[in-house]
Amino acid sequence: MPVAFITGITGQDGSYLCELLLENGYTVHGLVHRPDTLVNSNIGHLVRDDTICGKRLHLHNGAFEDATHLRRIINKARPDEFYHLAGQSSPRLSLELPETTVDSIGMATLRLLEIIRDLDHAPKFLYASSAEVFGSPAHSPQDEATPLRPTTPYGAAKMLSQELCRIYRTAYKLPTCAAILYNHESPRRRSTFVTMKVAQAVAQIKLGHQKELTLGSLAGKRDWGWAPDYVRGMWMMLQADPVDDFVLATGVLHSVEELVDSAFQCVDLNWRDYVRHDPSLVTAVEPYAPCGNPAKARRLLGWKNSVPMEEMMERLVAYCMDKLK
Structure with missing residues (x-):
């Protein structure tokens, strides 16, 4: 039974991903910051299910600022796949809180990458990046080779995390990648x-x-798409061998x-x-x-927004x- 770890598990993408992985026979571990709000969160229905929570779904209280505690949790879970989805999610807010944004996005990713680098068996690692890394690009649509030119602290922090995944993939031979996600929506x-x-x-x-x-x-x-499709795309990225960066968009x-x-x-x-x-x-x-160009994801993964x-x-x-x- 494969094991996955999700940060941001109570968010829109994290909750859909959790459901998808459970449906595919995974044991899922999730990092949560407010355990007192879990029952009313996007995974509340899973938390209330005694046949799942505590058996195939394990939730851990933690914060990205406490690297030692994170290391203990991840060492205990020993995941095969790691999905890093958490972090400040508003480009507009990042203009008011640039330091908080860069720390919660960029430094958090660096801490996680350092933790998995020390594991005996490093999991496949996916970072949920954003079209904001392109800022105001010179051409459209954008693809995996488009230069990164963010225009907000949020975009710059996402770019840092995305580039760290590339660096750890090339310098340390770790199976790390970034999903460059365009807008994707749902009732969550x-x-x-x-x-x-x-x-x-x-x-x-x-x-x-x-x-x-x-x-x-x-x-x-x-470029607006449907969130459950994008979550499926992230999972498909970690099933590829070798893992690589992909734009997930409608075009x-x-x-x-x-x-x-x-x-x-x-x-x-x-x-x-x-x-x-x-x-x-x-x-x-x-x-x-x-506007994203999903041609690579369509060609190599068979993925598209539905x-x-x-x-x-x-x-x-x-x-x-x-x-x-």
Whole structure:
């Protein structure tokens, strides 16, 4: 029975990955920072299942600042695969908290890589990177060879972690890689992400609980995919031999306006009657139309995103409507 270790196991990607691995017969270990909130987290249904939790799912309290404790946990778990998904997740917030961002992303990855370097049997290691490493690239779409030019501390910290994986793969011959992830959404996204903010507002407006939706720029464009597909892609990356870096993206750009229009169409409303523009919500260093080229992942892994943006928003709005009802 293979053993996997996940950081960020209660997040969107971590929870879907945990489910996927359990379905595939893994024993899963996860690092958690707030054990008191587990029952109400994205893995709450697994925590409450006595046939899984404590038997095939083992959760460990810990923090990236305590390398000694991390080393003990990982040595005890002895994973075959390691998925590092945790870390500060907001480019906008990183402009206000650059030191915290770089420490929680870059230094945390370095500590983990040093720990697995000392293991007798180093696990395959995947780092969840981001399209933010490209910043405002000179060409589009971006692929694995696109130069890294981040425009935020978040992107710079992600770049550091991604490059550390490459260095440890070449210098120490460790099976380390980075998944360069473009935007991927699901009902498990927090409302701080525009997809869930829009979906929740549409449901509230349709049911008469809210009158308007306030957004920044509607012109910004993103490459939006379906989170469970991207999690499956990460798992597929560690099944490859040898492991390597891959861009996971749809290769299709949509504007925020298109996303908003799609969401309001789900409830037969005209978005122009409800959306208000707030200039303070516009990020000063908005990346220029990040669009990924998933050709390598499609060719070598057989991976692709299966849910187009319109269907994704339909699912999110339906989820929010059901939750409110």
